[in-house]
Amino acid sequence: MPAAMEKEPLLQLRVFDLNCWAIRYLSKLRQERVQMIADTLSQESYDLVLLQEVWSEMDYCTLKQRLSACYPSSHYFRSGVIGSGLCVFSRYPILDTFLYQYSLNGYPYMLQHGDWFCGKSVGLLVLKIQEIVFNIYVTHLHAEYCREKDAYLPHRVVQAWELGQFVQHTSKAADVVLLGGDLNMHPEDVGIRLLRSWTGLRDSFTDAERFEGCEDGCTLVPDNCFTDKKELQPFPLGIRIDYILYKGQSNFAVKCDRLVTTTGKAPGKSIPYSDHEAVIATLYVRRHGEANALNSNTVDPALVDIMKEARTEVRVGLHAAQRQRYSSGRMAILALLLLLLQAMMGLSSLVGWASPQPFPKFSFSVLGSLAVLVLLVSGVLHIFHAIEVKVLQGTEDQMRLALQSLQDQLSAK
Amino acid sequence: MPAAMEKEPLLQLRVFDLNCWAIRYLSKLRQERVQMIADTLSQESYDLVLLQEVWSEMDYCTLKQRLSACYPSSHYFRSGVIGSGLCVFSRYPILDTFLYQYSLNGYPYMLQHGDWFCGKSVGLLVLKIQEIVFNIYVTHLHAEYCREKDAYLPHRVVQAWELGQFVQHTSKAADVVLLGGDLNMHPEDVGIRLLRSWTGLRDSFTDAERFEGCEDGCTLVPDNCFTDKKELQPFPLGIRIDYILYKGQSNFAVKCDRLVTTTGKAPGKSIPYSDHEAVIATLYVRRHGEANALNSNTVDPALVDIMKEARTEVRVGLHAAQRQRYSSGRMAILALLLLLLQAMMGLSSLVGWASPQPFPKFSFSVLGSLAVLVLLVSGVLHIFHAIEVKVLQGTEDQMRLALQSLQDQLSAK
Numbered sequence: 001m002p003a004a005m006e007k008e009p010l011l012q013l014r015v016f017d018l019n020c021w022a023i024r025y026l027s028k029l030r031q032e033r034v035q036m037i038a039d040t041l042s043q044e045s046y047d048l049v050l051l052q053e054v055w056s057e058m059d060y061c062t063l064k065q066r067l068s069a070c071y072p073s074s075h076y077f078r079s080g081v082i083g084s085g086l087c088v089f090s091r092y093p094i095l096d097t098f099l100y101q102y103s104l105n106g107y108p109y110m111l112q113h114g115d116w117f118c119g120k121s122v123g124l125l126v127l128k129i130q131e132i133v134f135n136i137y138v139t140h141l142h143a144e145y146c147r148e149k150d151a152y153l154p155h156r157v158v159q160a161w162e163l164g165q166f167v168q169h170t171s172k173a174a175d176v177v178l179l180g181g182d183l184n185m186h187p188e189d190v191g192i193r194l195l196r197s198w199t200g201l202r203d204s205f206t207d208a209e210r211f212e213g214c215e216d217g218c219t220l221v222p223d224n225c226f227t228d229k230k231e232l233q234p235f236p237l238g239i240r241i242d243y244i245l246y247k248g249q250s251n252f253a254v255k256c257d258r259l260v261t262t263t264g265k266a267p268g269k270s271i272p273y274s275d276h277e278a279v280i281a282t283l284y285v286r287r288h289g290e291a292n293a294l295n296s297n298t299v300d301p302a303l304v305d306i307m308k309e310a311r312t313e314v315r316v317g318l319h320a321a322q323r324q325r326y327s328s329g330r331m332a333i334l335a336l337l338l339l340l341l342q343a344m345m346g347l348s349s350l351v352g353w354a355s356p357q358p359f360p361k362f363s364f365s366v367l368g369s370l371a372v373l374v375l376l377v378s379g380v381l382h383i384f385h386a387i388e389v390k391v392l393q394g395t396e397d398q399m400r401l402a403l404q405s406l407q408d409q410l411s412a413k
Numbered sequence: 414m415p416a417a418m419e420k421e422p423l424l425q426l427r428v429f430d431l432n433c434w435a436i437r438y439l440s441k442l443r444q445e446r447v448q449m450i451a452d453t454l455s456q457e458s459y460d461l462v463l464l465q466e467v468w469s470e471m472d473y474c475t476l477k478q479r480l481s482a483c484y485p486s487s488h489y490f491r492s493g494v495i496g497s498g499l500c501v502f503s504r505y506p507i508l509d510t511f512l513y514q515y516s517l518n519g520y521p522y523m524l525q526h527g528d529w530f531c532g533k534s535v536g537l538l539v540l541k542i543q544e545i546v547f548n549i550y551v552t553h554l555h556a557e558y559c560r561e562k563d564a565y566l567p568h569r570v571v572q573a574w575e576l577g578q579f580v581q582h583t584s585k586a587a588d589v590v591l592l593g594g595d596l597n598m599h600p601e602d603v604g605i606r607l608l609r610s611w612t613g614l615r616d617s618f619t620d621a622e623r624f625e626g627c628e629d630g631c632t633l634v635p636d637n638c639f640t641d642k643k644e645l646q647p648f649p650l651g652i653r654i655d656y657i658l659y660k661g662q663s664n665f666a667v668k669c670d671r672l673v674t675t676t677g678k679a680p681g682k683s684i685p686y687s688d689h690e691a692v693i694a695t696l697y698v699r700r701h702g703e704a705n706a707l708n709s710n711t712v713d714p715a716l717v718d719i720m721k722e723a724r725t726e727v728r729v730g731l732h733a734a735q736r737q738r739y740s741s742g743r744m745a746i747l748a749l750l751l752l753l754l755q756a757m758m759g760l761s762s763l764v765g766w767a768s769p770q771p772f773p774k775f776s777f778s779v780l781g782s783l784a785v786l787v788l789l790v791s792g793v794l795h796i797f798h799a800i801e802v803k804v805l806q807g808t809e810d811q812m813r814l815a816l817q818s819l820q821d822q823l824s825a826k
Contacts, residue, residue, distance in 0.1 A: 079804065387494055
């Protein structure tokens with residue numbers, strides 16, 4: 001720790017992060033839990049509250065109403081069909097907001113997963129506290145439904161890359177960068193390694209001076225009565241997928257003094273706030289004597305390997321998307337050919353060129369309707385997978401360029 | 414002009430911007446024109462070339478191959494089903510790229526307009542020339558098909574707002590900001606006034622010391638053999654919708670020394686490069702003695718009125734989108750009810766509760782297929798308009814917050 005860090009902190013910031021699991025009609029004890037969350041937030045009066053999975057604007061309004069005294073500023077980020085689920089409550093005025101919706105986010109036809117409908121995004125807030133500019137990011141990435149055969153891994157890697165790029169490009173004027181949310185990635189996953197080494201963000205769990213909470217900082221634990229025990233079977237301690245990351249820039253340094261997670265139950269209550277544990281960080285912001293060396297001069301050589309690994313995942317996704325684009329296109333063409341054939345047969349029997357209609361009218365019409373249905377569905381699928389291919393190609397290309405830039409920088413040293 | 418501007422320029426930058434109208438199978442003389450564009454770009458060797466409507470990657474590859482000697486760096490931005498159509502050629506190495514796809518961009522069912530399929534976006538490039546950091550933006554907004562009854566106006570206003578926000582949030586570390594592209598807005602339109610006053614970008618046409626080209630700087634003119642004369646009837650001189658905008662930041666000032674447009678024909682040729690005229694700017698970058706006062710201290714009071722006007726347009730769009738969401742939802746429910754009724758009738762006649770099937774089998778099956786079709790189509794439409802409503806609500810909310818911030822700043826003066 002540099003000597004300058006030992007000085008009196010300029011500012012203490014207490015941040016509360018929670019995936020609230022507030023899905024109307026589906027989440028258990030939703031209203032009770034929202035009230036519990038409101039209770040604890042007003043009692044504890046944090047500086048900043050970052051929430052995910054507040055899917056209903058009604059729940060946001062309930063919270064807003066209950067919290068207006070302690071948190072005069074708040075924002076709900078809208079995107080997708082349902083909403084991004086992201087909202088923020090702040091003790092300090094929010095000066096500006098901006099939303100970036102990830103280019104890929106699952107498939108609309110995977111109704112049972114539903115991620116596509118949420119329009120997963122990263123929300124940016126700009127705050128100024130004691131003349132220090134804070135860029136606060138809140139996000140929620142695509143869920144992982146099956147770790148062994150994770151069909152969404154390329155999408156999540158693209159999201160992690162876009163998140164990193166968004167943070168890098170939008171945070172240049174910030175003194176402090178803070179990112180909180182449910183990243184749906186274990187600490188060793190390629191996406192989070194990419195995000196952290198690309199942006200230089202530090203993990204409050206590994207950097208905290210003091211930690212209290214679930215072992216290994218896990219935020220999805222078997223002790224929580226709402227978690228799916230079967231899903232967590234390979235991880236007896238649970239998994240850590242909710243993070244608070246941060247970095248200081250220009251003349252500022254940030255330190256995590258204390259990190260706390262809830263441990264399967266809300267303090268003093270019989271049920272937890274959510275199926276996820278809350279993550280609560282106490283950060284100290286200090287002023288440096290000198291400006292930090294900007295990231296451009298401190299390239300981490302490990303980043304090259306991480307980037308290559310991420311690029312491989314994107315390529316795997318690209319091949320799958322190309323296959324799906326091809327097969328849906330072929331299906332659409334077959335349906336179109338069938339329809340044309342039927343139309344020709346219908347016409348020719350109408351004008352009397354051929355023998356009277358060889359098929360019964362009923363089967364003929366059912367076949368026709370089926371062909372129209374298949375044409376419509378496979379056409380839409382083809383368009384969807386064509387977009388997916390474009391995004392994956394674009395990301396691969398961006399990564400290639402970034403990798404080249406990195407290697408140039410490293411070899412110039 | 415401040416005295417510091419009179420000093421010798423640090424850097425001259427020649428920028429070429431063109432909407433290439435290169436749609437495969439549809440645009441006239443596409444291949445000849447692409448070759449002509451390549452010829453002129455290699456002869457003139459500009460510093461920076463910003464192209465739009467290069468829809469086919471084949472055309473990009475042709476250009477890249479032809480231009481690799483003069484422009485060693487290039488980038489094609491991929492998005493949507495077809496691609497964003499945006500590409501850039503640069504004499505200087507491109508250090509980083511980033512793409513932001515606009516949240517709203519027309520309707521997928523407006524096949525004849527096709528904008529939705531292009532995934533209209535803004536692409537960002539970062540260049541460093543003589544240690545000066547350039548943020549270059551290239552974009553193409555939703556087309557205007559009918560000025561009197563412009564159904565896409567709210568979408569274009571949202572795009573202009575997002576473009577402004579994207580530029581503001583990503584350009585903080587840049588010394589020079591440059592934006593080129595087909596904005597599909599006349600100079601007096603609310604979207605461009607919002608973009609310019611929000612970002613502080615200056616218009617190279619109004620600021621140029623010398624101008625040569627079409628009267629009023631028009632870029633879509635009746636003299637061009639590819640333009641639709643009927644569309645341009647209300648504008649005998651043509652319209653100006655292609656722009657090069659710029660600003661200097663920190664210690665740098667930018668001046669447009671000369672602006673040129675083509676005038677309906679490519680110089681020395683019998684046909685034009687495209688249906689749009691090319692815009693060519695010669696910019697000078699100079700170093701200031703002192704850092705510019707950042708925009709935060711120089712709020713334009715007119716911005717409040719512009720913002721209110723833009724917000725009204727967004728609200729108009731919101732009401733239309735809510736109506737469409739409602740009517741498509743109602744249609745889906747009606748189709749579902751019809752299907753349920755048919756299923757019940759079918760079942761009851763099967764188990765013998767009712768008299769035998771009262772409708773002929775054929776009509777029954779046609780009716781059923783129609784109901785399925787209507788359910789599918791109106792369901793997809795409902796989802797689409799629900800997303801539209803969310804984005805418009807989100808934009809309105811962001812604008813409200815920005816307006817409040819502005820008014821606070823103005824009243825604090």
